[in-house]
Amino acid sequence: MIGPTEVLNTIWIGIIYMIIALPLTLSYKVTRIINFVHINFITIGAYVGVILFLLGVNSLLLVIPASFLFGAAIAVLNHFIAFSPLEKRGANPVILMIASLGLWIFYKYVVYAFLDLGQKVFRTNLFSVIPRATSLPDVSVGGYVLSGHFFAAILVAGVILGVLYLLLSKTSVGRAIRAVADNPTLAEISGIPKERVVSITWALCGGMAAVGGLLWAVFAIATPEVGDALILQIFAVSVIGGLESLLWTGIGAFIISGAENILMSLLNAVLGVPVSFRPFISFSALLLIILVKPPLGAGGGLPYRFKIVRHYKR
Amino acid sequence: MLGFDVIGFLISWLTLFGTYAILSMSLNLEIGFTGMADFGKVAFYGIGAYLAATITAFTFLFVNGIKCPLHSVEAIVALKECASKNPALNVSIFVLCILITFIITGAIGYLISYPTLRVGPAFLGITVLSFGELLRIFMRHFEPTGGTKGLAGIPHPLAWIPDPRLRDGIYAAIVLVVMLLTYLLSEKIANSPFGRLMRTVRDDEIATLCLGKHVPRIKAAVFFLASGLAGIAGVLLAYYLGSVNPDMFVPAVTFNVWAMVIFGGMGNNKGALIGSAIITFVDRISFVVNLLFPQAIISPDYIRWMIVGLLILITLLFKPQGLMPETPIKTLALTAVAEESGGEENA
């Protein structure tokens, strides 16, 4: 029922959720845009890996930065062609979100078209592949064979999270990012170059999500829908953090991952729920959070409470 | 291309246009008038189609005393046989399905949206988007409605008309009539005090709440109506195609509708009509063109979707009002004021 497999899965999936969800929270904090292109970062990050491995680049040390750069470039491009002009015109958050929806659709099918073309060039099936560096040996721990990728992923994740932490807490760029996140108007008045800070944030977030997508694909699989398949979980994770707290986003990653793996295997064993119903757990989690502890402040919500207040008359 | 069937093309386009126009007007009620981003339109479209398919197939088998699973081959054969026996049955089930679907899909929409209505606009979007996808996953595993294969052989409401061309033509007309009714309904709602509330919610929901209006209830009511209408569009689709399966209802359908509304003009029902007319027309044409180039390097489908995405973005960037900008509410109030100030002058 709950064996080492579930625990290991919880750990690595949790870590990857964290790497993907943290930038979602961060980019929302800084830009107040719910960015659907986040989905594309994941897919594109994964496929940068796939293509590089196909081209014979066999080192994660090269593939991961490439993935990061690609995601970052797209994120910054989006900012300059779409979000920045729209914001200058005073578009409201809903319009910005719809713009990101348009971009999402566009990039999604750019990937499809590219793969369609790539299939003809590489003569392999690109629509579902597992990007793997062959140079990493497997490790055997207590009778369980763990792939070298497991440790590589944990290492990469650790490095990324460490760098993110140091960047945000110790550097002047990080302080500027946090200042813009807390109060954009005040930050601008006090001389922080908001435009530049926002672009840096986008680059950081796009890159991180792309690396997260690559790591995910290394473990699971890369398909053109890999990002779409993760959106619900990632969003639920970010909502646990109230779209505001990076710490709680990190904790949320393990809550959702734990629910998906440990709770799912329990449900499977006890009630016989098919494993393909896994997303329903995240969905219920999302609804539950919205009902019980809605991110009212950050999500731009209504000061409306469902609870019934009964007061006595005097 | 010599044998290009112009009338057949027109009929299929008009049917598709009518169905999508209902969807876009329902989305327009949400995003255009009330400012609710519904990224899961397809869920209610799908529920409507499935309801119609299930109810119709079940009733026909039941009335004719045939006992077999709805999705079995025997059922499809039996349905084909008894489809044209009793015109009254066909028509009355059609009407009944529309009514039932409106209420059930509306109620589902109300329930699913209510918890998300007080949090920011993204939550409704994500929740409904996921809801649609989960529903699709569920239907793929749900054997009583045929799993991935879905249901087929759904008796057409006009199956008793022998000439298929005439039948499709009349059906297209029915779809257009339903579309027209939807249009009138939306216009009535939009130009009433309730429509005014919808716009105030869009402009500033917090201020609306502070003016004593029950904003979550207003939004949920709009969502009920819009989901119900999407359900009706689903019913029309199910009868037109005669079959349903889970993979007809992918999120891409929602995007299509979004492109229509944004391109046509948010907050304007005529815009939604024009948007859906243009996009469904291009769709039909490209369907014909696709048949001409089966060996394209990149599937024209992908190109088409890229264009849909770009269309949304470019419209927002360069012509945010779309083809038809929003018009002011036609209200009675102004006449009252005109009388008032007119009376002043006389006195």
Next chain:
Amino acid sequence: MLEVIDLARYFGGIKALDGVSLKVKKGSIVGLIGPNGSGKTTLFNVVTGFYEPTRGEVWFNGERIDGLNPNEIYLKGLVRTFQIPRLFQSLSVLENVLVTPPHQIGESPLNALFKKKWANQEMNLARQAFNILKMLGLAPYTNIKVSDLSAAHIKLLETARGLMGGAKLLLLDEPTAGVAYTTARELFDFIVKLRDEKGLTFFIIEHRLEVLMDYVEYVYVLHNGKLLSEGKPDEVVEDKKVIEAYIGEG
């Protein structure tokens, strides 16, 4: 009429309001002043249900209202305006005022379909709304979109909207900010007139003490979330603590 007992609201560690008690009598015009960031708007926000209080009670007309939702509080007759006007940008001036009356027949989606049901009420409300606009000198702009209105007119419109609903107590948040001196006095004259004719009660946040002090009967002074002083206008003006608080700010 309005009674606030030991009201507190904390945001994280910040005590925006810290144990404020005050009373507003029926038919009076009461002022609320204090330096920037002293918690005036927070007080309004808690009283009108925007925030839940961390501690304390709010009573209105013998009913306890803290913890109710803003819409429920509005329906009890407690109406507020905002410091930064929150008008409906895409609606006309008239429609902005027309939205306010509670329980309109046509606001139910079912009734909305039948024009006959709501047409009559709508016409009457429109006439009422137009009269209010006329009183405030907004009549020429009746059919203009709010987004095309000048700042002073926006402020007036916000007040007009407050008057249109079934208000018993109006909480006005800086009603004269950005309005010319004479217009500000006119507005206050109008407030007095409304109080006398309709028996309304006013609780007003105002920065322009020179105008406010001529009209209010009682003033509360907030400083750092606490009540610093209270009394008749002339008493408060001479209170050393108040002068210090204001000088400390400037």
